Amino acid sequence: MALTYQQLLTAIPLVLRAGNVPNIVGDAGIGKSALVEDVARQMSAQLYTTVVSLSEKGDLAIPVPPLTSDSFVETKNYGRLANVQYGYAETLIRIIQFAEEHPGQPIIWFLDEFNRGSQAVQSELMNLVLQRRINSLQLPAQVKMIIAENPDSTMAGFNDREYDVAIGDAAINDRTVRLVMATSTTEWLEWARHRQPAINALVIKYLDSHPDRLMMVANSPESDLEPTPRAWERVSKNLDELQKLPRETQEQLAGDLFSGDLGATVGESFAQFFLAQGRELTLEAVQTTADGQRQFKTADEAVKVELLREWLNQPGDYSLDTDQGAAVFLKLLRSISADGQVAVAKSVGEAGLPLLTAMYRQATSAPAGAVARLYQELARAASQGERRG
Numbered sequence: 429m430a431l432t433y434q435q436l437l438t439a440i441p442l443v444l445r446a447g448n449v450p451n452i453v454g455d456a457g458i459g460k461s462a463l464v465e466d467v468a469r470q471m472s473a474q475l476y477t478t479v480v481s482l483s484e485k486g487d488l489a490i491p492v493p494p495l496t497s498d499s500f501v502e503t504k505n506y507g508r509l510a511n512v513q514y515g516y517a518e519t520l521i522r523i524i525q526f527a528e529e530h531p532g533q534p535i536i537w538f539l540d541e542f543n544r545g546s547q548a549v550q551s552e553l554m555n556l557v558l559q560r561r562i563n564s565l566q567l568p569a570q571v572k573m574i575i576a577e578n579p580d581s582t583m584a585g586f587n588d589r590e591y592d593v594a595i596g597d598a599a600i601n602d603r604t605v606r607l608v609m610a611t612s613t614t615e616w617l618e619w620a621r622h623r624q625p626a627i628n629a630l631v632i633k634y635l636d637s638h639p640d641r642l643m644m645v646a647n648s649p650e651s652d653l654e655p656t657p658r659a660w661e662r663v664s665k666n667l668d669e670l671q672k673l674p675r676e677t678q679e680q681l682a683g684d685l686f687s688g689d690l691g692a693t694v695g696e697s698f699a700q701f702f703l704a705q706g707r708e709l710t711l712e713a714v715q716t717t718a719d720g721q722r723q724f725k726t727a728d729e730a731v732k733v734e735l736l737r738e739w740l741n742q743p744g745d746y747s748l749d750t751d752q753g754a755a756v757f758l759k760l761l762r763s764i765s766a767d768g769q770v771a772v773a774k775s776v777g778e779a780g781l782p783l784l785t786a787m788y789r790q791a792t793s794a795p796a797g798a799v800a801r802l803y804q805e806l807a808r809a810a811s812q813g814e815r816r817g
Contacts, residue, residue: 430610433463433619440467443605444572449557451542451600452576454609455645457656460576463609464538473534473572474526476519480553481544504528507565520562527568535571542600543577550600558603575604613639616657628664634701635660638730641694653691663689667702679703697728711738715746715756725763733768736761740779748802749786755798758805770813773806 431439436452440463443450452460461477468475506524523535539553557575560567613635620627635642644654653659666685670678682702687695709727713720714735724732739748739757746753761769776783791800 430608432610432612433459433615434612436463436607436609437466437470439607440464440574441471443607444471444574449573449575449604451604451606452574452609453579453606454576455643455656456578457658458609458611458643459657460609461538461540464536464540464574464576467574468536471534471536473536474530475536475538476523477538477540478519479540480549481541483549501525506568520565523571524568527570531570533570535568537571537573539573539575541578542575543580554600557600575600579608611643611657613642616642627661628667630667630702630705631660631664634698638697641697644691644694653687653689653695655690655694659689663698670702700726700728709735711735711742714760715739715753721756721760724760729765729768732760732764733771736764736772737775740776740783747786748783749790749799751794751798754787754802758798758802761802761805766809766812769805769809773809774813776806777810 440450440452452463454460464477465475467473501521501524503524505528519537523537526533527535539557542550542553555561556567557573560571560573617632617635620632641655642660643656663686666689670681670685673681682699683696685695686698686702689695690698704723704727709720709723709731714724724735727735736757739746739753742753746756748754748757761772764772787799787803790797791803794800
């Protein structure tokens with residue numbers, strides 16, 4: 429089970445009001461940090477963030493010698509602190525000072541990438557999270573703790589994850605509320621449309637057509653980069669700048685630029701989508717022009733399949749029961765993936781008996797013709813799909 433961004437905006441304040449510590453678990457780039465920022469705004473809370481993976485043992489409570497009198501901060505209610513200007517110590521001092529200056533305002537201390545810190549760092553944080561205490565220092569009551577973790581293979585539902593994490597103490601699991609974060613493309617697109625500065629309209633348009641590509645988890649060494657919500661934000665900013673350049677430069681850069689955030693497969697697909705704007709591929713162009721057929725071969729796989737499906741019930745000179753239409757269709761069908769061919773063959777069957785009957789009649793009357801060859805190719809793809817199913 430997992431909760432979407434909007435659901436977590438309700439769940440996290442609920443857990444905090446109950447006096448518990450939320451532990452947000454989600455893949456890198458899914459939006460955990462942005463979520464906590466929104467929770468803080470919603471609660472009118474002051475937010476402080478510590479990235480645990482960047483911290484070293486001793487950052488929290490061991491000062492760096494030698495210290496002078498200027499290195500200590502006296503507080504009215506919370507004791508004497510050593511200000512060492514880095515790590516938790518500096519953040520903790522700012523939290524204590526803010527609490528004294530604003531005693532009625534909630535404070536959220538967000539410990540991000542908690543399980544990517546070393547075992548020693550995690551151990552140092554145990555009393556902070558579980559007992560709200562660091563040595564003799566007690567955290568102010570208005571300070572609420574939130575931690576976030578990347579999933580690891582020991583967590584239920586994440587046995588395929590390969591993040592470089594340090595397995596946490598069982599006490600953390602027992603004393604915190606694990607909230608698994610899931611992506612919702614519908615929610616993300618709604619946010620993207622109203623965000624300021626806005627997400628580029630082409631990113632929104634692409635994800636409207638390919639909602640499964642907002643977040644894809646890399647499970648093999650061959651795919652070390654995959655799209656995430658955070659990656660799409662970077663793509664949007666890069667696209668804003670790319671659109672200011674000449675067309676020739678756009679064509680040279682788009683594929684590598686987007687693949688650097690989204691991985692090769694989705695990056696190339698989005699680059700083709702971007703470069704096709706203003707000269708969208710039409711069924712008529714594919715049927716009747718060499719340029720249209722060249723564009724078809726470099727188009728996104730989903731676009732190819734959709735165009736061939738659109739073709740199925742088209743009457744006229746390029747109907748599939750004519751040699752002219754069947755010859756072009758067969759050439760294009762062979763240029764798509766095996767899975768795409770199976771999908772098109774299935775759609776031919778769903779198109780109804782009249783199309784199949786007309787093709788069969790033409791194929792039997794001209795066994796060496798293009799219609800007969802196409803009929804055989806579709807039958808082969810359909811048979812392959814049945815064996816897979």
